Amino acid sequence: GENVEQHPSTLSVQEGDSAVIKCTYSDSASNYFPWYKQELGKRPQLIIDIRSNVGEKKDQRIAVTLNKTAKHFSLHITETQPEDSAVYFCAASAHTGNQFYFGTGTSLTVIP
Amino acid sequence: ETGVTQTPRHLVMGMTNKKSLKCEQHLGHNAMYWYKQSAKKPLELMFVYNFKEQTENNSVPSRFSPECPNSSHLFLHLHTLQPEDSALYLCASSQDGLDSYNEQFFGPGTRLTVL
Numbered sequence: 001g002e003n004v005e006q007h008p009s010t011l012s013v014q015e016g017d018s019a020v021i022k023c024t025y026s027d028s029a030s031n032y033f034p035w036y037k038q039e040l041g042k043r044p045q046l047i048i049d050i051r052s053n054v055g056e057k058k059d060q061r062i063a064v065t066l067n068k069t070a071k072h073f074s075l076h077i078t079e080t081q082p083e084d085s086a087v088y089f090c091a092a093s094a095h096t097g098n099q100f101y102f103g104t105g106t107s108l109t110v111i112p
Numbered sequence: 113e114t115g116v117t118q119t120p121r122h123l124v125m126g127m128t129n130k131k132s133l134k135c136e137q138h139l140g141h142n143a144m145y146w147y148k149q150s151a152k153k154p155l156e157l158m159f160v161y162n163f164k165e166q167t168e169n170n171s172v173p174s175r176f177s178p179e180c181p182n183s184s185h186l187f188l189h190l191h192t193l194q195p196e197d198s199a200l201y202l203c204a205s206s207q208d209g210l211d212s213y214n215e216q217f218f219g220p221g222t223r224l225t226v227l
Binding site for chain 2: 004009034036042043044045046049089091099100101102103104105
Protein backbone atom coordinates (compact mmCIF):
# COMPACT_ATOMS: atom_id res chain seq x y z
CA GLY A 1 0.00 0.00 0.00
CA GLU A 2 0.86 3.67 -0.12
CA ASN A 3 3.21 5.24 2.45
CA VAL A 4 3.20 9.01 2.85
CA GLU A 5 5.92 10.71 4.86
CA GLN A 6 5.76 14.34 5.87
CA HIS A 7 8.46 16.70 7.15
CA PRO A 8 9.01 18.61 9.30
CA SER A 9 6.68 17.68 12.14
CA THR A 10 6.92 21.19 13.58
CA LEU A 11 7.83 24.47 11.92
CA SER A 12 8.12 27.98 13.33
CA VAL A 13 8.53 31.01 11.11
CA GLN A 14 8.45 34.75 11.57
CA GLU A 15 5.44 36.57 10.20
CA GLY A 16 6.10 37.51 6.60
CA ASP A 17 8.57 34.69 5.98
CA SER A 18 7.89 31.66 3.80
CA ALA A 19 7.08 28.16 5.01
CA VAL A 20 7.72 24.93 3.13
CA ILE A 21 6.35 21.51 4.03
CA LYS A 22 7.47 18.42 2.15
CA CYS A 23 5.89 15.04 1.57
CA THR A 24 7.02 11.88 -0.16
CA TYR A 25 4.94 8.97 -1.33
CA SER A 26 5.72 5.43 -2.41
CA ASP A 27 2.99 4.29 -4.79
CA SER A 28 3.54 5.42 -8.37
CA ALA A 29 -0.19 4.90 -9.01
CA SER A 30 -1.05 7.87 -6.76
CA ASN A 31 -2.16 10.76 -8.89
CA TYR A 32 -4.03 13.13 -6.61
CA PHE A 33 -2.38 15.09 -3.79
CA PRO A 34 -4.53 17.30 -1.55
CA TRP A 35 -3.39 19.42 1.37
CA TYR A 36 -5.60 19.96 4.41
CA LYS A 37 -5.32 22.59 7.12
CA GLN A 38 -6.55 21.84 10.63
CA GLU A 39 -6.74 24.72 13.07
CA LEU A 40 -6.70 23.97 16.77
CA GLY A 41 -9.95 22.30 17.79
CA LYS A 42 -11.37 22.46 14.29
CA ARG A 43 -11.91 20.05 11.45
CA PRO A 44 -9.43 19.52 8.57
CA GLN A 45 -10.26 21.61 5.52
CA LEU A 46 -8.91 21.35 2.00
CA ILE A 47 -6.72 24.32 1.08
CA ILE A 48 -5.19 23.23 -2.21
CA ASP A 49 -4.74 20.12 -4.30
CA ILE A 50 -2.79 19.01 -7.32
CA ARG A 51 -3.23 16.27 -9.88
CA SER A 52 -0.41 14.35 -11.42
CA ASN A 53 -0.76 15.95 -14.84
CA VAL A 54 0.63 19.28 -13.58
CA GLY A 55 3.84 20.17 -11.78
CA GLU A 56 2.71 23.26 -9.90
CA LYS A 57 -0.45 24.98 -8.78
CA LYS A 58 -0.82 28.31 -7.06
CA ASP A 59 -3.64 30.00 -5.17
CA GLN A 60 -2.72 33.43 -3.82
CA ARG A 61 -0.11 32.87 -1.07
CA ILE A 62 -0.27 29.08 -1.28
CA ALA A 63 1.42 26.91 -3.89
CA VAL A 64 2.01 23.21 -4.30
CA THR A 65 4.69 21.57 -6.42
CA LEU A 66 4.82 17.96 -7.55
CA ASN A 67 7.76 15.90 -8.76
CA LYS A 68 6.35 12.57 -9.97
CA THR A 69 9.73 11.15 -10.85
CA ALA A 70 11.04 11.66 -7.34
CA LYS A 71 7.64 10.98 -5.78
CA HIS A 72 7.55 14.09 -3.67
CA PHE A 73 5.33 17.14 -3.38
CA SER A 74 5.58 20.29 -1.32
CA LEU A 75 3.39 23.03 0.10
CA HIS A 76 4.72 26.57 -0.04
CA ILE A 77 3.17 29.41 1.96
CA THR A 78 4.53 32.88 1.28
CA GLU A 79 4.13 36.05 3.35
CA THR A 80 2.95 33.99 6.31
CA GLN A 81 0.41 35.46 8.71
CA PRO A 82 -0.51 34.44 12.27
CA GLU A 83 -3.78 32.95 11.00
CA ASP A 84 -1.71 30.47 8.97
CA SER A 85 -0.79 28.78 12.27
CA ALA A 86 -2.31 25.29 12.16
CA VAL A 87 -1.52 21.66 11.46
CA TYR A 88 -1.13 20.88 7.78
CA PHE A 89 -1.65 17.39 6.36
CA CYS A 90 -0.61 16.13 2.97
CA ALA A 91 -2.33 13.16 1.37
CA ALA A 92 -2.01 10.93 -1.66
CA SER A 93 -4.65 9.00 -3.49
CA ALA A 94 -5.03 6.94 -6.64
CA HIS A 95 -7.95 7.99 -8.82
CA THR A 96 -9.19 4.44 -9.08
CA GLY A 97 -9.70 3.96 -5.35
CA ASN A 98 -11.37 5.46 -2.30
CA GLN A 99 -8.22 5.44 -0.22
CA PHE A 100 -6.62 8.64 1.00
CA TYR A 101 -3.25 8.17 2.67
CA PHE A 102 -2.34 11.03 4.97
CA GLY A 103 0.99 12.24 6.27
CA THR A 104 1.60 12.67 9.99
CA GLY A 105 1.04 16.42 9.87
CA THR A 106 3.14 19.55 10.33
CA SER A 107 2.38 21.95 13.13
CA LEU A 108 3.11 25.42 11.75
CA THR A 109 3.48 28.38 14.10
CA VAL A 110 3.75 31.87 12.66
CA ILE A 111 5.33 34.22 15.18
CA PRO A 112 4.00 37.80 15.02
CA GLU B 113 -21.29 25.53 9.74
CA THR B 114 -23.57 22.54 9.33
CA GLY B 115 -22.22 20.63 6.30
CA VAL B 116 -21.09 17.57 8.27
CA THR B 117 -22.15 17.18 11.87
CA GLN B 118 -21.07 14.65 14.46
CA THR B 119 -22.49 13.70 17.84
CA PRO B 120 -21.46 13.48 20.54
CA ARG B 121 -18.49 15.84 20.44
CA HIS B 122 -16.93 14.22 23.49
CA LEU B 123 -17.39 10.71 24.86
CA VAL B 124 -15.88 8.93 27.83
CA MET B 125 -16.59 5.24 28.12
CA GLY B 126 -15.43 2.20 30.00
CA MET B 127 -14.05 -0.85 28.26
CA THR B 128 -17.26 -2.81 28.79
CA ASN B 129 -19.62 -0.10 27.53
CA LYS B 130 -21.46 0.01 24.22
CA LYS B 131 -21.83 3.38 22.57
CA SER B 132 -22.42 4.78 19.09
CA LEU B 133 -21.04 7.74 17.21
CA LYS B 134 -23.29 9.52 14.74
CA CYS B 135 -22.45 11.48 11.62
CA GLU B 136 -24.82 13.36 9.35
CA GLN B 137 -24.05 15.23 6.16
CA HIS B 138 -26.27 17.89 4.61
CA LEU B 139 -24.30 18.27 1.37
CA GLY B 140 -26.06 15.74 -0.84
CA HIS B 141 -22.92 13.63 -1.04
CA ASN B 142 -22.86 9.95 -1.90
CA ALA B 143 -19.79 8.80 0.00
CA MET B 144 -19.05 8.86 3.72
CA TYR B 145 -15.93 7.94 5.66
CA TRP B 146 -14.74 7.23 9.19
CA TYR B 147 -11.19 8.28 10.14
CA LYS B 148 -9.25 7.85 13.38
CA GLN B 149 -6.90 10.67 14.38
CA SER B 150 -4.37 9.85 17.09
CA ALA B 151 -1.63 12.14 18.33
CA LYS B 152 1.47 12.13 16.11
CA LYS B 153 -0.02 9.58 13.73
CA PRO B 154 -1.44 10.01 10.25
CA LEU B 155 -5.16 10.20 9.77
CA GLU B 156 -6.20 6.56 9.48
CA LEU B 157 -9.02 5.65 7.14
CA MET B 158 -11.27 3.10 8.83
CA PHE B 159 -14.35 2.65 6.65
CA VAL B 160 -15.75 3.94 3.38
CA TYR B 161 -19.35 3.84 2.25
CA ASN B 162 -20.32 4.72 -1.27
CA PHE B 163 -24.04 4.88 -2.08
CA LYS B 164 -24.70 3.18 1.27
CA GLU B 165 -22.47 0.22 0.39
CA GLN B 166 -19.28 -0.43 2.31
CA THR B 167 -16.42 -0.33 -0.15
CA GLU B 168 -13.40 -0.25 2.13
CA ASN B 169 -12.56 -1.74 5.50
CA ASN B 170 -8.97 -1.18 6.43
CA SER B 171 -8.46 -4.13 8.76
CA VAL B 172 -10.35 -2.43 11.55
CA PRO B 173 -10.96 -4.56 14.68
CA SER B 174 -14.47 -5.94 14.99
CA ARG B 175 -15.07 -3.91 18.15
CA PHE B 176 -15.76 -1.07 15.68
CA SER B 177 -18.91 -1.69 13.66
CA PRO B 178 -20.10 0.83 11.05
CA GLU B 179 -23.63 1.31 9.84
CA CYS B 180 -24.86 3.42 6.94
CA PRO B 181 -28.68 3.40 6.73
CA ASN B 182 -28.72 6.04 3.98
CA SER B 183 -26.37 8.36 2.13
CA SER B 184 -26.79 11.10 4.73
CA HIS B 185 -26.16 9.17 7.93
CA LEU B 186 -23.24 7.14 9.18
CA PHE B 187 -22.81 5.46 12.54
CA LEU B 188 -19.87 3.87 14.29
CA HIS B 189 -20.92 1.37 16.95
CA LEU B 190 -18.37 0.80 19.70
CA HIS B 191 -18.13 -2.26 21.91
CA THR B 192 -15.50 -3.48 24.40
CA LEU B 193 -12.96 -0.88 23.35
CA GLN B 194 -9.39 -0.66 24.60
CA PRO B 195 -7.61 2.39 26.06
CA GLU B 196 -5.52 2.63 22.89
CA ASP B 197 -8.73 3.31 20.97
CA SER B 198 -8.87 6.73 22.59
CA ALA B 199 -8.60 9.24 19.75
CA LEU B 200 -10.48 11.80 17.71
CA TYR B 201 -12.88 10.08 15.32
CA LEU B 202 -13.60 12.12 12.24
CA CYS B 203 -16.38 11.60 9.79
CA ALA B 204 -16.09 12.91 6.24
CA SER B 205 -18.16 12.95 3.09
CA SER B 206 -17.47 13.51 -0.59
CA GLN B 207 -19.58 13.81 -3.70
CA ASP B 208 -18.68 10.40 -5.08
CA GLY B 209 -16.39 7.97 -3.33
CA LEU B 210 -15.38 6.33 -6.58
CA ASP B 211 -13.70 9.49 -7.79
CA SER B 212 -10.91 10.36 -5.44
CA TYR B 213 -10.50 13.81 -6.96
CA ASN B 214 -13.51 14.88 -4.93
CA GLU B 215 -12.83 17.04 -1.88
CA GLN B 216 -13.49 15.41 1.44
CA PHE B 217 -15.54 17.49 3.87
CA PHE B 218 -14.81 16.65 7.48
CA GLY B 219 -17.03 16.82 10.51
CA PRO B 220 -15.83 18.36 13.80
CA GLY B 221 -14.98 14.95 15.24
CA THR B 222 -15.82 13.04 18.39
CA ARG B 223 -13.13 13.03 21.07
CA LEU B 224 -13.28 9.53 22.53
CA THR B 225 -11.64 8.54 25.78
CA VAL B 226 -11.66 4.89 26.83
CA LEU B 227 -10.98 4.29 30.51
